[in-house]
Amino acid sequence: MTVRYRDGIEIELSDGTRVVCDADDPDGDVNIVSHAHGDHLPTGERTVVCSALTAALGTARREEPLHRTTDERVELVPAGHVAGSRAAVITDPDGTRYCYTGDVCTRSRCYLDGFEAPDVDVLVTEATYGEPEYVFPDHDSVVADIDEWLTATEEPVLLFGYALGRAQKLQLLADRAGKQVYTTDAVQRVNDAIEDHLDVRFPVDSYDEETDLTTGDAVVLPMTTTRIDWIEQLAENAGAATAGFSGWAVDSSFRFRGNFDAAFPLSDHCDFEELCGLVAAADPEQVYTQHGSGDAFAEHLTSEGYDARTIKQNQTTLGDF
Numbered sequence: 001m002t003v004r005y006r007d008g009i010e011i012e013l014s015d016g017t018r019v020v021c022d023a024d025d026p027d028g029d030v031n032i033v034s035h036a037h038g039d040h041l042p043t044g045e046r047t048v049v050c051s052a053l054t055a056a057l058g059t060a061r062r063e064e065p066l067h068r069t070t071d072e073r074v075e076l077v078p079a080g081h082v083a084g085s086r087a088a089v090i091t092d093p094d095g096t097r098y099c100y101t102g103d104v105c106t107r108s109r110c111y112l113d114g115f116e117a118p119d120v121d122v123l124v125t126e127a128t129y130g131e132p133e134y135v136f137p138d139h140d141s142v143v144a145d146i147d148e149w150l151t152a153t154e155e156p157v158l159l160f161g162y163a164l165g166r167a168q169k170l171q172l173l174a175d176r177a178g179k180q181v182y183t184t185d186a187v188q189r190v191n192d193a194i195e196d197h198l199d200v201r202f203p204v205d206s207y208d209e210e211t212d213l214t215t216g217d218a219v220v221l222p223m224t225t226t227r228i229d230w231i232e233q234l235a236e237n238a239g240a241a242t243a244g245f246s247g248w249a250v251d252s253s254f255r256f257r258g259n260f261d262a263a264f265p266l267s268d269h270c271d272f273e274e275l276c277g278l279v280a281a282a283d284p285e286q287v288y289t290q291h292g293s294g295d296a297f298a299e300h301l302t303s304e305g306y307d308a309r310t311i312k313q314n315q316t317t318l319g320d321f
């Protein structure tokens with residue numbers, strides 16, 4: 001059996017079945033999509049194993065529909081990363097259990113349940129923040145800091161976060177702080193799909209270039225619009241304060257690079273300690289790490305006695321399973 005990183009992660013089962021996860025052009029016998037972020041969605045019209053909400057979001061966010069199917073060898077469990085995100089537990093005919101996390105977060109927050117790692121033989125985990133310096137303050141204190149800043153800031157605020165994930169939490173936090181909340185059509189398409197599937201409502205108005213911003217207004221903008229010149233112009237015209245939200249905000253350079261007035265470590269990923277806890281809970285014989293600090297995290301796990309290695313694109317790794 002083999003775990004490879006080619007176009008997405010490919011797991012070959014003992015009977016030759018190829019399970020392909022989060023590929024751009026998935027060609028496996030079983031194709032899985034963990035969540036509806038752009039770097040995990042396939043191109044074109046596809047039928048994949050995913051949650052109903054990921055299929056709806058994939059359809060809303062792309063030109064062509066994403067259809068959903070199931071497979072008896074694949075169990076999807078909440079990954080806690082964004083609305084609809086799932087980790088895949090794949091059972092080989094020989095009994096070996098694999099878990100592919102996709103992007104993952106073990107902290108329950110807002111309307112998301114944190115990921116609970118299943119007991120598996122082989123774990124393929126993301127390691128975006130897989131180094132000891134990436135430890136986030138607890139979620140409640142981050143939320144309290146954001147609330148304090150929103151409440152204390154009278155001028156309009158521009159809040160930047162990914163269209164799926166951070167943007168929804170920011171709309172809820174700004175509303176709770178008493179702001180009049182605006183967002184773009186792209187974010188509203190994501191809101192609509194989430195509202196259809198989860199018990200949550202986003203109280204928000206449409207924002208466009210004509211919108212006149214005044215005291216107490218908050219605009220939630222997708223991270224993709226963080227073009228510095230455009231933001232500076234908008235912030236200047238509206239007399240607005242800007243804030244960025246990301247796990248990278250644990251490092252002060254995040255605020256300076258984004259030229260934000262404020263930055264908060266609000267993340268949809270595990271931090272280093274949570275990743276360590278996830279691996280301990282899964283108790284695997286073999287760990288593969290990918291993304292971000294994959295190398296450093298595999299080294300750390302090896303020093304802790306795990307059989308761990310980072311999995312790089314187009315490098316074939318022959319596992320023990």
Ligand SMILES: [Zn+2]
Nearest residue numbers: 035037081103
């Ligand atoms: Zn993601």
